[in-house]
Amino acid sequence: MSFESNVKLMIALSNPDLDAEEQERETRNLLREIRDLDVESAELVAVVETPKGSKAFGGFLLSVLQAEVSLANFKKLLGYLGDRLGNKTIELEVEANGKKLKVKASSQKELAAAIEQAQKFVAGN
Template structure:
């Protein structure tokens, strides 16, 4: 990761979905984010200790996605996520300048507030 880039971890927390459904959510978002020119890198988070016989998630932590974006493009990515993830229970963790901010959202309104908090964190 470049020192000037931000790292964003997106965790899907929907208790109504099983691990296969969470994995499908992550796969859909992964494909959509890969199409964005503003994002430097996006990938699944490897599971350092996958369960024996694990086949559904392929050695990745279920429900997690890691994106790397420049500070200049962070706001665009946040807008994209707001459009795609509104109403879904998620947790965002932003890492910038050696500091981390973790926010949770369970509704479109909470996601908007979480995105605003993340943008302020990155800006200041």
């Protein structure tokens, strides 16, 4: 499988009702679940890659993880995220074919629209 056929995702969760420890626990649970799917890689984002305005906790960005998935399994991962994160505020950054798309959603409806947009982006439409 060539590098170009993989899609990179950065997923940032946002829940102001949780403290840093609870957010980290929620992010690590999501990471474990994503790793159980058929992904090339999934990991927390190290502080050295900190986007401006992000918070760090224990050497990793708080509530941010990244995954790399084959094009064939991209839709499956997005479907999982839609089911799992439908009512949470998330930012999703998708990188494919040398281009990036960044979307934000804070409801099931917005997430469904963001997932559809990401799928079209990766498909080149």
